[in-house]
Amino acid sequence: MVQTLSINFERPIPVFPLSSSVLLPHVALPLHIFEPRYLQMTKEALDSHGLIAMAVFEHTPSEQEYQHGRPPLKPHVCLGYIAQYNPLENGRYLLLLQGVCRAKLVDEIDHEPYRMAHLSPIDIEPADDEQLAEVRQQLEALVLTSDFDDVDGIDELRQILSQDTPTFAVIDLAAMTFCRADAERMYTVLADPDAASRGRWLIEQLEHDQDD
Structure with a gap:
């Protein structure tokens, strides 16, 4: 991967x-x-x-x-x-x-x-997992909630989160899982060269989706 x-x-x-x-x-x-x-x-x-x-x-x-x-x-x-x-x-x-x-x-x-x-x-040297620990923790807590049980690909994403997949990769894989049908959202993730910033943005989107 x-x-x-x-x-x-x-x-x-x-x-x-x-x-x-x-x-x-x-x-x-x-x-x-x-x-x-x-x-x-x-x-x-x-x-x-x-x-x-x-x-x-x-x-x-x-x-x-x-x-x-x-x-x-x-x-x-x-x-x-x-x-x-x-x-x-x-x-x-x-x-x-x-x-x-x-x-x-x-x-x-x-x-x-x-x-x-x-x-x-523009992103040859991604952030390491220590820098992204808080982002991963928040993202994992959201992904594991029952609110997203019906999302296509959620089981595969949860499996990836349970493994040692680097967080910068998890963020992109999570974005594809939740945003694949929205080209504008996907481009926002693509255009941001900072993994921590991408992760925080994705968390905000998921929290907003939870409230809808």
């Missing part, structure tokens, strides 16, 4: 932008790749480093803008690694993209048919 991967940030990396799906480090995101440009992106990534940066559109583009333009992107992305792939008979791919680290877009290069950019990592 928490992994070490050597990444050369000197070279440009493929960028896969979406409006409603946000990848976080330590989280695995299933993807169905079917557009020709992203099929080419997938094939070329598989033939090289296996890396794809998941980005988020600044606004939901029109169909014309999406197909023929370069809609603006929000600055924060999550660099992912193709952990599993399954080529389908119709030429499409099913991917499992494993989130590796947060990064920021530095500059896009002139590249077709898909987008590529230079990235700058």
